[in-house]
Amino acid sequence: xxxxxxxxxxxxxxxxxxxxxxxxxxxxxxxxxxxxxxxxxxxxxxxxxxxxxxxxxxxxxxxxxxxxxxxxxxxxxxxxxxxxxxxxxxxxxxxxxxxxxxxxxxxxxxxxxxxxxxxxxxxxxxxxxxxxxxxxxxxxxxxxxxxxxxxxxxxxxxxxxxxxxxxxxxxxxxxxxxxxxxxxxxxxxxxxxxx
Amino acid sequence: xxxxxxxxxxxxxxxxxxxxxxxxxxxxxxxxxxxxxxxxxxxxxxxxxxxxxxxxxxxxxxxxxxxxxxxxxxxxxxxxxxxxxxxxxxxxxxxxxxxxxxxxxxxxxxxxxxxxxxxxxxxxxxxxxxxxxxxxxxxxxxxxxxxxxxxxxxxxxxxxxxxxxxxxxxxxxxxxxxxxxxxxxxxxxxxxxxxxxxxxxxxxxxxxxxxxxxxxxxxxxxxxxxxxxxxxxxxxxxxxxxxxxxxxxxxxxxxxxxxxxxxxxxxxxxxxxxxxxxxxxxxxxxxxxxxxxxxxxxxxxxxxxxxxxxxxxxxxxxxxxxxxxxxxxxxxxxxxxxxxxxxxxxxxxxxxxxxxxxxxxxxxxxxxxxxxxxxxxxxxxxxxxxxxxxxxxxxxxxxxxxxxxxxxxxxxxxxxxxxxxxxxxxxxxxxxxxxxxxxxxxxxxxxxxxxxxxxxxxxxxxxxxxxxxxx
Ligand code: SF4
Numbered sequence: 001x002x003x004x005x006x007x008x009x010x011x012x013x014x015x016x017x018x019x020x021x022x023x024x025x026x027x028x029x030x031x032x033x034x035x036x037x038x039x040x041x042x043x044x045x046x047x048x049x050x051x052x053x054x055x056x057x058x059x060x061x062x063x064x065x066x067x068x069x070x071x072x073x074x075x076x077x078x079x080x081x082x083x084x085x086x087x088x089x090x091x092x093x094x095x096x097x098x099x100x101x102x103x104x105x106x107x108x109x110x111x112x113x114x115x116x117x118x119x120x121x122x123x124x125x126x127x128x129x130x131x132x133x134x135x136x137x138x139x140x141x142x143x144x145x146x147x148x149x150x151x152x153x154x155x156x157x158x159x160x161x162x163x164x165x166x167x168x169x170x171x172x173x174x175x176x177x178x179x180x181x182x183x184x185x186x187x188x189x190x191x192x193x194x195x
Numbered sequence: 196x197x198x199x200x201x202x203x204x205x206x207x208x209x210x211x212x213x214x215x216x217x218x219x220x221x222x223x224x225x226x227x228x229x230x231x232x233x234x235x236x237x238x239x240x241x242x243x244x245x246x247x248x249x250x251x252x253x254x255x256x257x258x259x260x261x262x263x264x265x266x267x268x269x270x271x272x273x274x275x276x277x278x279x280x281x282x283x284x285x286x287x288x289x290x291x292x293x294x295x296x297x298x299x300x301x302x303x304x305x306x307x308x309x310x311x312x313x314x315x316x317x318x319x320x321x322x323x324x325x326x327x328x329x330x331x332x333x334x335x336x337x338x339x340x341x342x343x344x345x346x347x348x349x350x351x352x353x354x355x356x357x358x359x360x361x362x363x364x365x366x367x368x369x370x371x372x373x374x375x376x377x378x379x380x381x382x383x384x385x386x387x388x389x390x391x392x393x394x395x396x397x398x399x400x401x402x403x404x405x406x407x408x409x410x411x412x413x414x415x416x417x418x419x420x421x422x423x424x425x426x427x428x429x430x431x432x433x434x435x436x437x438x439x440x441x442x443x444x445x446x447x448x449x450x451x452x453x454x455x456x457x458x459x460x461x462x463x464x465x466x467x468x469x470x471x472x473x474x475x476x477x478x479x480x481x482x483x484x485x486x487x488x489x490x491x492x493x494x495x496x497x498x499x500x501x502x503x504x505x506x507x508x509x510x511x512x513x514x515x516x517x518x519x520x521x522x523x524x525x526x527x528x529x530x531x532x533x534x535x536x537x538x539x540x541x542x543x544x545x546x547x548x549x550x551x552x553x554x555x556x557x558x559x560x561x562x563x564x565x566x567x568x569x570x571x572x573x574x575x576x577x578x579x580x581x582x583x584x585x586x587x588x589x590x591x592x593x594x595x596x597x598x599x600x601x602x603x604x605x606x607x608x609x610x611x612x613x614x615x616x617x618x619x620x621x622x623x624x625x626x627x628x629x630x631x632x633x634x635x636x637x638x639x640x641x642x643x644x645x646x647x648x649x650x651x652x653x654x655x656x657x658x659x660x661x662x663x664x665x666x
Contacts, residue, residue, distance in 0.1 A: 016512050018394055018494050022626040027607040031261055031279035033235035033286050035347075045628045074512065076395040079428060079494070080626060082330040083233065084346035102395055105364075105430055106330060110346035159362060161218050172348070173240070176356045179212065179221055183358055186211045186223055 003169035004115045005141050007096050009069035012060050013133040019073055020080035021107065025089040027081075038085055039092030064134055069096040072129040076100075078107025078118070087111040097139055099146075101126035112162045113172065117141070119156050141166050198469035201435050202366050202401045205341040205466070209324045211358055219360040225323040225340075227353045228309045229256040229296065231287040232607075233328030237351035238290040249357045251295040255318055258284055258300055259308045261608055264570050264597035273301075276609035294354075307573020307599045310334040310541035314418065315575050317447025321436035321463040326353060331541050331623065332431075333424040337417035338444070339436035339466050341401070344425065364430045365475035367400040371408035373483035378657035380551070381416035382543060382621065382640035384408070385423045386488040388480055390498035397429030400475065403468065404434050408482035414443040415547040422542045423623050426495035435467035487655050489528050490625045490638040492516040497625075501529040501643070501653055519627060520635050521617075528637065528653050534616035536567040536594075536648040537630070538641050540604035543621035544572030546579050548641040553585045555645035555659040556592040562651030567594035568610065570602040594648065606630045619647040 029041040047058045054061045060068075071090070077100045078086060087110050090098070097117035111118035117139060121129065129135070138147040141163060146154040158166075165172060199207070206222075214220035227250075234256075241248060248254065261280040267273045275281040291298035299306040305316060310331055313319040321339035326332060328350040335342035345359065352359055369392075375384060389396070402424050404417075412420065417434050424432030441460050444450045451459040486500035493516040499505065507524040508514040517524060522531070538544070538552045549571060561567045569589045571577040577599055580586060586596045602610040604622035606629065612618045614633025621644050625636035639647070642656035649659065 016515075017510075018496075018512075020494065020624075020626045022624070022629050026628055026632070027605045028276075030232050030607055031277065031283050033279075033283055034239075035236050045632050076398070076428070079394055080330070080624065082328060082344035082346055084236075084328075084348060087346075102398065104395070104428060105398060106344055106346065110348065113346065113348045159219075160216060161360070164217070172360060173244075173352055173355055176221065176352055176358055176360065177246075179358070180356070182221070183211055183223070183356060187357075190223075 001115050001165070001169050001171065004117065004166045007069060007117060007139040008137070009096070010134050010136050011070045011072045011099070011129065011132075012065035012068035013072045013130055014059055015074045015130050017074035018076045018079055021078060021083050021086045022080055024078070024086040025083065030083060030085055035088045037092065038089035039094065042089040042093035067094070069094060070099065070137055070139070071095045071097070072099045072133070074100070074130070075102050075126070077103050078111070079104040082106045082110070084110045084114070087114045087116045091116050099126070099129055112166070115166065117166070119158070121154055121156055125154050198472040200366055200468040200472040200474060201339060201403055201433055201466055202341065203472070205322065205324065206363060208322070209341070214362060219362045221358050222324060222361045224326050224353050224357055224359060225253060226313070226318060226325045227254045227357070228313055228325065228327035228332065229254060229287070229350070230259055230309050230327070230329065231283045232260045233347050234290065234350055235283065235286050236347050237328075237354055238294070240351040241294070241354055246355045248294040248296065248354045251297075253357060254296045254354070255313065256287060256291050256296050256298040257306055257309050257312055258287060259599075260601045260605060262600040263608055264600045264602045264610055266598055274609070276607070280608065304574050307575065308541045308544065308601055310422065311544060311572035311576065314338065314414070315447070315573055317444055317450030320444065320450065320459070321440060322466055326359065330425045331422050333429070334418050334422040334541055336421040336424065336432040337414060337434050338440055339433060339463065341431060341433070343431040365400045367397055367402045367429065368474040368477045369402055369404050369480060370406040370477065371404060371480045371482050372406050373481050374408055374411065375482045375485060378642070378660055379485050379487060380640050380642065381412055381419040383485055383488040384482065385420045386490065386495065386498040386638060387485045389423060389427045389495050390488065391480065392427055392478060394426060394494045394496035395428040396496075397424060397427035400429050401431045401433060402427070402429045403474070404432060409434055410437065413547065414439060415545045418545070419542055423495065426623055436463045437467070487640065487643050487657070489643065489653060490636070491520060491522045491528050493519055493625060493627050495623065495625060495638060498638070499528070501655060502527050529655060531617065531653045533565055533619050533647050533652055535612045535618040536561070536565060536644050537570070537603040537618055537620040537622065538644050539568065539570030539572070539602050540622035541572065541601075542623045543641050544570060544576065546576050548621065549576065549580050549585050550583075552641040552645040553588040555642055555649065555656055556594065557588050559592055559649045559659070561593040561648045565648055565651050567592070567648045568597060568603060569594050570597040571599050573599050603630050619644045619653060
């Protein structure tokens with residue numbers, strides 16, 4: 001994973017609560033065996049009309065939302081399935097951070113493992129962000145804050161190991177593999193009665 | 196030692212390294228279940244790094260999500276939805292052969308939905324940690340195993356190290372007092388619970404279901420309840436193992452045998468939460484108040500008794516959900532016209548579910564204009580059902596009897612509803628488009644699904660059950 005330290009962008013807003021992983025990427029596009037190219041299918045059934053053209057009612061299709069890398073979403077974003085295709089699709093679509101007052105556990109975990117910043121903000125801050133689409137934000141992972149255009153700041157929590165991995169581009173599988181001996185010892189202790 | 200919950204005992208027993216402020220715990224995984232959709236990129240990761248799969252003996256694979264539920268045609272070809280689906284299945288077959296994993300593929304007499312076959316084979320056991328790249332892994336918690344869904348990156352972690360990096364979740368006890376009324380089942384119970392605590396009511400928590408109404412449930416019913424824990428946002432669902440659990444597991448192919456069995460049961464008896472153990476949160480539910488329950492919106496938290504008026508939307512999103520469903524505030528869901536009925540999925544595709552649906556359908560017909568699909572959860576369920584003649588009951592009623600798989604639960608194999616159609620479904624998710632673009636899903640029990648098929652409208656199953664069964 002490449003290090004993620006700072007994201008600077010205007011926001012796009014999808015205010016619906018409980019945007020589930022089937023909306024982020026419908027199941028019929030999960031027959032792929034790679035992780036590339038899913039951006040085309042991101043929000044597929046919301047984003048396109050029946051004839052394949054862009055749905056003008058989909059907020060991210062508006063001209064002002066083009067190129068926005070920060071998504072402010074309604075509460076409980078990413079609920080539903082464990083498909084990592086959801087963060088893969090968002091990243092490939094160009095979203096680098098999701099801000100929300102509550103994010104579903106598995107989605108959040110999957111997102112952070114792929115360098116997609118899934119950040120929980122307070123309800124009041126969330127409310128403000130939902131009301132101000134297009135606001136210019138700078139997210140600083142090291143300092144754990146978001147700078148607003150007026151100089152204001154939103155602080156956020158990030159699990160320490162996740163933050164470390166983002167900043168240093170740590171390979172988590174590599175980290176686990178360093179513990180191979182401890183794992184073997186655990187297996188030995190817990191399986192000696194077997195067989 | 197201080198009193199511990201079931202969850203804490205499971206957690207402590209699997210710590211390879213405890214968590215610290217800087218690093219999550221390293222948690223050992225006893226059983227890794229694999230299917231075709233969420234595994235290919237993880238196998239690629241192993242190959243890319245030149246790593247072996249650490250414990251093929253703790254890994255079990257099946258084909259279920261992308262698989263057709265119609266038998267092969269005259270040319271012997273299975274009717275895959277598209278070439279990609281076929282390639283995905285072939286990819287898992289090749290990966291299992293390359294990495295030495297036991298695959299319950301097309302030629303296996305045990306193939307089926309991953310969460311149905313794990314327990315059926317006795318691979319799912321109390322005291323284990325179980326993961327799968329699938330959120331409904333929570334199903335296995337019914338056996339007193341810590342079981343949860345993971346993403347594909349983590350699937351790779353488990354393949355390479357048999358471990359996961361995890362922060363300890365919080366615990367939520369849901370005490371279910373009283374007894375379920377006649378004709379009301381486990382599906383009604385879990386829909387009611389999610390309706391009460393909400394789709395995010397369990398976020399960050401592992402739920403332990405407790406109390407007399409839970410103890411009274413069969414293993415199949417317990418699986419139905421734990422299966423939908425994720426629909427309340429919970430990491431996992433748990434039920435303490437007891438005599439019901441042990442009786443169900445005994446003699447299954449992967450279960451311990453002989454003296455090992457006795458030792459295992461002795462260890463399992465120590466798993467239930469200790470007297471006085473503390474949970475981070477507790478909720479009480481009265482089972483005696485629950486009636487046949489269905490969803491009325493576009494997430495499983497929008498659930499109510501079918502004879503209760505749909506509540507007024509509290510915001511624009513809820514209004515949109517009602518509009519999508521063509522449900523009307525102030526009107527009950529009961530009586531709404533039905534187009535498709537689906538009995539299946541890891542929530543309700545076991546033998547007891549099929550018996551429940553067949554009981555309602557016996558001697559009756561699916562209403563004109565309604566299409567009903569019955570998809571058993573596994574080849575074993577299919578065999579048992581056919582031995583009892585259930586398939587004939589379904590056929591006589593005009594329902595389609597299919598080959599096992601996830602089918603219309605996720606609608607990625609070609610089994611799907613058309614835009615605008617209303618589906619009464621025994622599956623677990625009623626998200627927009629889950630069963631086909633524009634399809635409207637109402638989640639319900641197998642009995643409600645069958646009664647609705649007969650009536651052509653959402654119907655209370657209690658009027659269709661024989662006296663003994665309703666009793
Ligand atoms: S039946 Fe549905 S919920 Fe269960 S594993 Fe298959 S797709 Fe997932």
